[in-house]
Amino acid sequence: MFVCWKQFLVLLWLFLAVEAAGAASDEVPHISHCNFCQQCDVDAAPPVRHRSRNLQEMQSEMQALLHHLQSQDHSHHTPSRTRRLRQLDPATDDPKKPPELRWSSYMATANDVVPKQLLPNCTRCRGCSTELSFMAADSHYFNRTYTNERGATSSWLFKASTARVPSGQAVVKVYCMPIPKRPGARVPSCSPLTVLRTMTLMMALERISLDCGLDDILPNVWVDRIEAVVPGVGFHIRWYGLWMELIPGISLENFLHKGDPKRLPPEQVLDIMHHKLNKSQVVRAAIFDLLTSQCDRHAQNIFIDEEGRLRLIDNEACLQNSWKNCGFDSVLVPTTQKQEIVRMSNQFIAKLVPAHKAPHGNADPQLLLDYRCYLEGNDTMGTNYPPQVDRCLRKISAMTVAEVEQHYQLPSTLTAQNLHSRATDMITKGFEWAAKFGEPRNAPPKRYMMQPKCCQIKWEHDRYRCAHEWKPVFEIPIGDPNTGREWTKARPDTGTYEGGTRY
Numbered sequence: 482m483f484v485c486w487k488q489f490l491v492l493l494w495l496f497l498a499v500e501a502a503g504a505a506s507d508e509v510p511h512i513s514h515c516n517f518c519q520q521c522d523v524d525a526a527p528p529v530r531h532r533s534r535n536l537q538e539m540q541s542e543m544q545a546l547l548h549h550l551q552s553q554d555h556s557h558h559t560p561s562r563t564r565r566l567r568q569l570d571p572a573t574d575d576p577k578k579p580p581e582l583r584w585s586s587y588m589a590t591a592n593d594v595v596p597k598q599l600l601p602n603c604t605r606c607r608g609c610s611t612e613l614s615f616m617a618a619d620s621h622y623f624n625r626t627y628t629n630e631r632g633a634t635s636s637w638l639f640k641a642s643t644a645r646v647p648s649g650q651a652v653v654k655v656y657c658m659p660i661p662k663r664p665g666a667r668v669p670s671c672s673p674l675t676v677l678r679t680m681t682l683m684m685a686l687e688r689i690s691l692d693c694g695l696d697d698i699l700p701n702v703w704v705d706r707i708e709a710v711v712p713g714v715g716f717h718i719r720w721y722g723l724w725m726e727l728i729p730g731i732s733l734e735n736f737l738h739k740g741d742p743k744r745l746p747p748e749q750v751l752d753i754m755h756h757k758l759n760k761s762q763v764v765r766a767a768i769f770d771l772l773t774s775q776c777d778r779h780a781q782n783i784f785i786d787e788e789g790r791l792r793l794i795d796n797e798a799c800l801q802n803s804w805k806n807c808g809f810d811s812v813l814v815p816t817t818q819k820q821e822i823v824r825m826s827n828q829f830i831a832k833l834v835p836a837h838k839a840p841h842g843n844a845d846p847q848l849l850l851d852y853r854c855y856l857e858g859n860d861t862m863g864t865n866y867p868p869q870v871d872r873c874l875r876k877i878s879a880m881t882v883a884e885v886e887q888h889y890q891l892p893s894t895l896t897a898q899n900l901h902s903r904a905t906d907m908i909t910k911g912f913e914w915a916a917k918f919g920e921p922r923n924a925p926p927k928r929y930m931m932q933p934k935c936c937q938i939k940w941e942h943d944r945y946r947c948a949h950e951w952k953p954v955f956e957i958p959i960g961d962p963n964t965g966r967e968w969t970k971a972r973p974d975t976g977t978y979e980g981g982t983r984y
């Protein structure tokens with residue numbers, strides 16, 4: 482009882498203190514003195530950049546913290562949000578650590594001095610560091626209008642003003658929003674430890690891509706605090722999120738299939754794919770996807786702009802950090818399910834129709850993203866990598882797993898192990914060997930044959946067709962293509978061989 486009263490009095494005192502501070506002048510109140518605020522002036526000093534802090538030092542602290550937390554994190558399996566949060570031991574959240582390295586930085590309430598509900602709502606306030614707007618529904622490229630895709634994530638995406646990039650605009654991804662995305666919807670789930678791990682991974686990918694000369698194919702990303710209100714709602718966002726440079730262009734999915742008033746004519750699609758596509762980027766994007774074992778590389782996660790420049794987005798499903806049941810799966814890398822779906826279409830890969838019935842000769846323009854089309858005088862990459870890739874593969878391969886983990890500040894030993902073994906295979910046995918036999922590896926029902934490339938496509942009789950002789954094999958492996966386990970469905974398994982035994 483005594484404790485309750487004590488708490489109550491502390492809160493009352495805080496409440497009065499805040500009220501007094503607010504009442505002391507006629508000034509527009511600071512956002513920290515408001516609960517909801519409809520309009521927040523951006524007048525805070527720009528977010529502090531920790532330039533002076535040694536990145537290495539900062540990241541090792543994050544890593545140490547993650548190691549400590551790993552044993553305690555059962556959050557993936559706990560349905561109730563309150564239970565999840567209770568499992569986070571406040572003692573693991575060392576206030577002396579830089580905020581980016583603390584899980585409490587990634588959620589709303591952990592750092593509130595005064596519970597927000599005790600504060601008044603404001604129509605106008607000040608003290609924000611950025612102005613958020615909802616992502617534009619449309620974008621305009623190639624003389625048409627495209628509807629931007631909304632990923633299926635539980636995080637919120639905003640456009641945000643920032644001085645950090647020349648365009649002044651970034652995208653910010655906010656995790657652990659305690660309010661539903663739409664009225665009446667559920668509050669998104671929140672696991673600050675998972676968010677912290679993802680942030681660590683994103684920073685590690687940034688380092689890897691810089692080291693290997695692959696940074697021009699990824700958007701620049703950084704972690705920083707957001708001090709802003711949700712437009713139209715007034716909810717105060719006051720924690721850390723993932724910032725991304727706003728990249729020009731549209732997804733390949735949009736480029737190939739959508740667009741108003743009508744999609745780009747196939748002749749123009751082919752002209753751009755054949756003549757404008759940045760071929761050095763295609764080759765290096767395949768290298769990036771195999772090296773980092775990307776598992777979610779489909780047409781919505783590849784952006785193309787009017788100059789034929791590519792950017793890979795949504796790169797966090799990698800190195801088996803989150804999806805354990807996937808070795809790698811990228812439309813850019815032969816032998817994967819995603820590339821086979823492009824070649825044959827999903828109904829054959831899902832085994833609804835036997836693969837040998839797939840139309841022969843049809844060729845999706847995405848097949849022009851095959852790196853083998855852009856190698857000089859050779860059908861295989863082998864160990865002929867661009868010089869900077871070669872250097873970085875040798876460097877990774879020469880380190881121990883522990884050194885790799887330390888050097889790139891990866892979020893776990895497993896991710897370091899996966900990077901190390903892939904780099905080693907790629908530099909000693911070559912790209913194709915690594916894709917066919919290396920680790921991490923897909924389950925046999927998801928290991929497809931290395932099909933011949935189709936590098937010239939024409940539009941004929943209302944369909945895309947390969948414009949040169951092309952004889953892929955219309956067979957797929959035995960087993961369940963979703964789970965990677967045995968086939969258990971009532972309809973027959975249309976697979977004809979054990980995956981991984983034929984290429």
Ligand SMILES: *[C@@H]1O[C@H](CO)[C@@H](O)[C@H](O)[C@H]1NC(C)=O
Nearest residue numbers: 516517598600601602714715
């Ligand atoms: C402030 O606004 C929120 C959201 O509209 C509302 O739920 C809350 O009751 C308001 N608080 C006060 C004190 O009016």
Ligand SMILES: *[C@@H]1O[C@H](CO)[C@@H](O)[C@H](O)[C@H]1NC(C)=O
Nearest residue numbers: 622623624625745749787788
């Ligand atoms: C858009 O249309 C203009 C005028 O019709 C043309 O000059 C331009 O090349 C088109 N741009 C693209 C990317 O198709």
Ligand SMILES: *[C@@H]1O[C@H](CO)[C@@H](O)[C@H](O)[C@H]1NC(C)=O
Nearest residue numbers: 697698758759760761762790
């Ligand atoms: C491809 O992209 C790279 C780096 O992004 C750039 O240096 C190069 O000039 C581009 N190539 C072409 C043909 O546009």
Ligand SMILES: *[C@@H]1O[C@H](CO)[C@@H](O)[C@H](O)[C@H]1NC(C)=O
Nearest residue numbers: 857858859860861863864865
């Ligand atoms: C093609 O690849 C083979 C095997 O990796 C190699 O011996 C040969 O030198 C390569 N040719 C060219 C032109 O790069």
